[in-house]
Amino acid sequence: MKNIHAKPLVDRISTIDWQEEELSFTHGASRAQLMREYLRRAAVWIHELEKGTSSPPFGTGYSNNWPFIDFAHAVDHSVTPDPELASRLDNFLAEYASAPLTGKICHYALNWYSLSDEAISRFPDLPDPFEPLIAIFERGGGFWIENGFIDFVAHRVRLTDWGQHLDRQPLASLSTEYLDSLDEDQ
Template sequence: MSDEHAKVVVEKISAIDWRAAEESFEHGTSSARLMREYLRRAAIWVQELQKAQPDPLFDVAQSDRWPFFDLARYVDPSVRPDSELAAELDAFLAEHSSSLLTGRICRAALNWASLSPEALAGFGDLPDPFEPLLLVFERSGAFWIENGFIDFVASRVRLGSWEDHVAAAPLLSLDRAALDAMDQE
């Protein structure tokens, strides 16, 4: 990734009409499917990172970190986004986002986008974990966690552990037309 990719992430987040997104439920089906894809991708990354770590990333004492955590810090603990981009994102979130969880996720996505190509070199072509989650925010934004589920009003996704999501079927397309078609079914 690069500063340019990090800039694109901040621009994407800043372009979201958070109020409209948080009040819209028309993309519940596709948002739930995108959330499943995020969980699958994050689980694949956790599985890969576990191979290089002597201690588990998530054990009983750390279960609160899954599924919305700063994955970039596990890839490269020294990763820091450009300070101006981080300040721009923080200012935008302070004014427009109503959720602490949303802010935490957006900052984690910025950290991910700030990873150097060298930091990611040993992981082959694993997918960007935050891409589907940013699409959730762009398309609807509104979800909450309750009783072991991520809830989108009309659709729910079982939270589970990361191990529960590793073998999930991938979402074959993140294309907006394909996502819109899911919502029409």
């Protein structure tokens, strides 16, 4: 079955208050940790998808695609989101979150959640790469990349080669309670 996870994703993105700037300060520490978790997950996916290929689909370390990658098309090049969901997402983003990077990430996530369960089942031990990014948006909207850093106003994450993220420890939890505790510790 295809696209069963895509509608809940679009519903979720559509409920984000992209204008709530206070959240970007309040949740800066957790958002930076979520980005580190995304980078770790992305590195794990790249490592897995490049195993045994003579021409890696993502190129080397500083690929033009890094760090935000359309993993769905690497798993199944024929994946296509439901046109109505894609249109709904486009309309929402155009009105509330028009930054090009935000749109790119949300579309890659839509592609991901449009994959069939069969396509995903080939990688049972790999984590959902996009969940940390969606949580970042929910906890304070977008971010920007500047001078080799992913910037969250008061917190920054160095943008390095994907291989440097491969052996990082996973974030203990993506639960709201745990993420709130990270913010309280700051």
